[in-house]
Amino acid sequence: MANSFPYRPSIDGLRAVAILAVLIFHLHPSWLPGGFVGVDVFFVLSGYLITAVITAEHQHGNFSLGKFYQRRIARLFPAFIVMAAATMAAAALIYSAQDLASTGESLATAAASVINLRLMLQGAYFELSPDAEPFLHCWSLSVEEQFYLFYPILLVLLLRRSRKLLLIGLLGLMLVSLASCLVITPLRSPWAFYLLPTRAWELLAGGFLALRRSHQETGASMMLASKFFPWLGVALLVASFILIREAAGFPGYQALFPVIGTLLVITGTDMPRGGGVQRILAAPLLVSIGKLSYSLYLWHWPVFSFVDYKLLLLEETPRAFLKTAITVPLAIASYRFIECPARAALNRPASRRFALAALVASLAICIPTGLAIRDRNYLNVRDISKGKLTFNRTRSAGSVVLLGDSHGSMYGQMAKQLADELGYRLTVMSASSGDPLPLASADTPEGESLWSQSLAAVRQDSPDFVIIACQWSGKLDHDGIRLKRALDELRPLTRRIILLTQPPRLPPEATRDAIRKGARPPFHEEGVQKSRRMVVNADLLARASDRVLVIDLESLFHDSSGAIPFWDSEGHLLFHDRGHLSSHGAQRVRSLLAEALKKSP
Template structure:
C-alpha cells in the first residue's frame, strides 16, 4: 500500500450507486418481492454515513474550521425537510385509514421520530403484546434515529481526539477503534441475549457506523494497485450479495451476521477511492446513481405506503398492489428529492443559519403538536361508526393479569394466591402461557356460578411442559415449570388444566422460542416436534403419578390478521365480514400434528377440551365476532367476550370437580 497525500472529498458517483444497492433490496424485501436479506441495506447505509460524515468532520478539524453549529446546520438541511414532509403526510393519511389505537400508536411514533428517538420507541414497543411491526407506518425511522444519535456523539469524539490544531488522526483512530471493538462485542452478545435492543439501539449498531469512520480516518490515506482493488471490489459486492440473498428473517441480526454487508461496503468504498474498478464503474451507471440520489426519500416513503396498503387490503396484499406501491414510492421520492431535498440542501430556501434553526424548531413543534393532538383525543374514535368502534375496542383491552385473586402477575416463580373472602379454593390449577391468562373472564364467570376459586399459574410465552428449555430467548423456563409442579405437589392439587398456543413452540415465530430438551447441547438434533411429543407425554405421566386428573385444551383458531382490526376495517369499507376468519380446513391442517399428540394422551383421567366447535360456521370459516363483538384481542388471543363463550365446554369439568370436592355429610 502507498500513502495518498491529499485525501479528497470530491463527488463519487459510485457512492450514490452503492446507496442504490442499499435501498433497492430494502424496498423489495419490504414489498415481499424477493431479497430475503434485503434488510441489510440499512447496514450499508450506516457504513456509508459513517464514512462520509467522518471524512467531512475530520477535514474541517484539520483545516481548523470545524463548527458544531455549522455541522448541525448541514444535518438539518439534509435530514429534516424530507422527513418532516413524510411524517406530516403519514399522520394525515392515518386519520383516514387507521383505527383509533393504531392512530394513537402512530402519534406516539411520530413524536418519537421528531425527537430523534424512534429507535427507543420501537424497542420499547417490541414486547410480546406489541402491535405488529408490519402495520407500524413509521417503523423504518428507527434507523434514522440511530444515525442522528451517532451524529451527536461522533463530532465530540473527533474534536476531543484530534484537537483544533492537530492534523494526525492516530488518537482518533485509537479512540474510535476501541469503541468499535466494544460495540462489536456487545452486538454479538446482545444479539443472542437481548435481540430487540441489539437491533434497535446504538450501542450494538455503533460499530457499523464506525466501520465507515475508521475507513475515513485510516483507509483514505492508503491505496492499492489496480489488480488488488479489482479483487477487493469484487469481494465487496460478493459479501453484500451473500447477505442480501442468503439471509432471511430467522438470521440472528445484527451481531456477526452484520459483518459481511458492512465489510463489503467498506471494501467497495476503499477500492474505488482513486480510480474506479469494474464494480465501481457499474455502480456509477446513471440509473443506479439516480436511485442513489433519491434513496433517502425513497427509504422514507416506501414503508408508510406499503403499510397503508396492508391496512386497506384487510387480507393479504396482492402482488399488483405491492408493485404499485414500489412505483408510487419512486415517483414520490423523485418529487421530494427535486422539490424538497435539493432546495433545502442548498441556500435557495433557507438562506442562513438562523433560518435553518428556526425552521427546525418550528417544524419540530408543529409535528409534536399534531402528534399530541392525536394522542390526547384517543385517536379520534368519532371518525368511525359505532359498530367499527366496538370491534376496534377489543384490541385495547388490558390483559386480565389480576382481575381475580386467582390470577397473578408473572414472576420468577408462580405466585398463585387463594382468595381470602371465604370462597373455598378447590385443588385445581390452570397451568398455561398467555392463552390461559386471557381465559380469566371465563374462569371468573364459572367460579362465581359455582362459588369456588381456583389457582392459575401463567407466564407469557412459556409452554406448560416439564423439562423443556426455551433458551436463548427465555431464561429459566424449565425452572419456572419445576416450581409450578412443586406447587402442585405441595398443595395437593388434584386437577390441572393445560392451556397453550402449542404449535407456536414447534415452529418459527417472532415471540416464541422453539422448545428443546432441558440441557440439550448444540449437537442435539432432536426437533421441536420430537421434544413436544415426548414431553407432553412425560408431563402428563408425571401429573398422573402425582394423583392429578389432567384436562388439556386444544388451541383456539388463530388468524393471519388481527380479527378486531379486520372487522372494524371491513365495516369502515363496507365489506363482508363472513369470510374474514381462517378456514376450518386451513386451521386443522396447521394443527394436525399438535392435535394428534394431544389426542394421544386421552384416557379415563386425561380429558381433551376442544374449543373449535364454538368458532365453526356453516361457510367453513371460523367466526371472528358474535353479537357485534370481536372474539379476539389480537391474531390468536381471545377477547374478554370471546373467552366467556368457552364457558359451556368447561362447564362439565367444573361440575365434575365441584361434585368431587363437595363436603360429604
C-alpha cells in the same frame, strides 16, 4: 462541503444498491431474503462520509459543529416532516382507532429520534403488525441521528490530539460496540437490533476506514487493492442479500458480512483510477437512484403499509406493482420539490438560525400532536402510578368507571362516545398488560398494583356503574376466588357492576398477513382456546344478580355457522389482532352496553 470533500458518483451508486435491496425485500421477503441488510450498508456509508467530511473540513480549518448540524437538518428534516404529515393524514383515513393511536405514538418517537427505543421496548402483548406501523422504517434514522449527537464532538476532540490517539480511540469504540452486539444478540435480539451501542460499530467502521484512507498514500499496492477488494466486497454483499435471514441471530456476527463487504467496495471508490466496480456504480442510472435513496426510503414504507393494510385481498403481484407505482413518483417529487430546494435554502450561512428554529418548532408540534392522537384514539392508563383518566368531569347525569386490562382499553373509545351521548362522567382505569383483579388472598398486600389503584378510583368516584372487561381466560383462577373478591369489594362502592364476557380469539390463519398470503374465511376459534374461554364466560354469566349485570358477547362475534366474522358489512376489520377487537369491533358491543347504562341501577 464540495470544496473540502469531492463528490463521488460511485458512493451514490452504492446507495442505490442498498436502497434497491431494502425495497425488494420489503416488496416481498422471499424475493431477496437478506435485502434488509441494505440498512447496514447505509450505516457504513454514513459513518464513512461524515468522518471524511469532518476531517477534511478540520484540516482546512473551516469545520464547525453548527455548520455540521445545519447540514444534517437541511438533509434529513424537511422531507421527513412532509412525509410524516402525509402519513398521519393517510392513517387517519385508513386505520382503525387503535392503529391510528399507535401511529400517533410512532410519529412522536420518530420526530424525537427515539422510535428505535419504542420498538425495542414494544412487547409481544400486541403482536407487531408491520402494515400498521408506517413509521417502522424510521428506527434506522433514529440510530443515525443519535450517533450524530455525540460522534462529531468526539471526533473533533480526538482530531485535536494526535492521529494515533484518534485511530486507537475509534478502533476501541468500534470493538466494544461489536463485542456488545455479539453478546447481546443471542440474549435479546431486539435490543441488539435497535440500540445504538450495538449498532454504532457499523458506522464507526466506516469512519475508521475514512481516517485510514485519508492518511494513506496511493501506491501500487493500494491500486491493486482498489481493483481486487471491491469485487470481493460485491461478492460479500450479494451473498448477504441472498443468504442472511431475518431471524433471532441478526445482527450478531452475520452483520459482519455486509459491513465488511461495504468497506471493501468503498476502497475502490476514492482512487483516481477505479476498477470495474467503480465504473458500474458510477453508471448514470445507479447514481440517479442513489440520489433518490433518502426519499425512496422515507416514502416506501408508509406506502407499502397502507397498501397492505387496505388491500388485503389483492394478489401479491398487483400489490407490488401498486406499491412501486405510488412510491417512485412520490420519491421523485419529494427529492425535486422538497429535498433539493430545502437543502439549498437551509444550507446557506444566513439560514442556520432559521433551520434550527424550524426544527425546534416542528418537534414542538409533532411530538405533542402524536401523543394527543394516541391518547384520543386509545384510552388506556399507561402509568398506574399517575392515576386515572377522567372525561366529562362536570356531567351529572351519571358516572361510569371502566376497569380492565387491554380488553378493557379496547372498549375505551366506544365507552367515551357513550358517556358523551348520555351525559355521564367517565373514568378509565384499564391498562394494557395489567392485571385488574386482586390477588387470591385478601391478606396479600397489593402495593401499587392495578387492582389497588382501580379500587381507589372507584372509592373516590362512587360511580353509578363499574364496567369490567378483561382477558378472563388468562386472569381468572379455576375456583374464581379473584373475581369473587373483586365483586365483594366493589359492590358497596357502586350501584351496579357490568361484566363483559370475553370475545373469541382468532386462529393463526386469521391475521392480515395470513390473508394476504391466501388464507380466507370462514375462521373458527381453536378448540383449546374456545373451551377455556367458554368456561370462564360461563363463570361470569353465573355471577349475574340484581347488582351484577353480565353482557354476553357470544352472539355478536359468531355467524349462523359458528364462524368468527373478520369484517363488518362495510369492510371494516372487526379485530385489531387475534385477541383484541378493533374500534369497529367494539362498536358491535355499543348497543348492548348503552342499554345497560340506561337502566336505573
